[in-house]
């Protein structure tokens with residue numbers, strides 16, 4: 001199976017590649033549009049600050065390519081956030097795939113929300129074989145409120161979307177590549193879509 005990992009200089013690539021290797025797959029790190037288009041699955045990773053990541057996406061035209069993809073696409077953490085309409089982080093316009101905006105946790109809670117937390121209200125083949133209240137690893141200061149695209153909830157200060165889906169586009173706020181066996185099962189489910 002050809003799996004493209006979008007290379008735009010703002011992703012935690014190594015851990016994703018190791019996680020795919022553990023499942024017996026190779027991820028191709030690429031920013032080449034035809035390479036990405038021809039992949040059976042696309043992973044859109046992301047760590048760091050939104051506005052600089054978006055600038056990097058734009059510099060290689062990937063901001064226009066990603067919304068046109070028709071195969072399963074998995075946005076991880078900042079990748080998921082950039083797939084939304086807008087994020088408060090750096091007042092950054094997103095790709096507009098998920099019709100929702102990313103907002104900052106208030107100063108009533110410690111940020112970043114860092115560590116293990118549970119997911120529940122699981123509603124997608126992405127969570128095949130995953131029990132409610134399983135723990136996954138998260139590190140983020142911004143979040144997607146609950147919306148029509150929510151397919152998993154988590155609570156930190158309030159309930160938020162720990163995963164989103166619209167058609168072939170999936171986004172997860174947690175890091176499946178850093179979430180042990182549960183994260184591996186979610187990656188396996190994504191590759192089996």
Ligand SMILES: NC(=O)CC[C@H](N)C(=O)O
Nearest residue numbers: 047048078139140141142
């Ligand atoms: N780990 C990250 O890159 C977090 C993504 C985003 N900067 C946030 O704070 O929510």
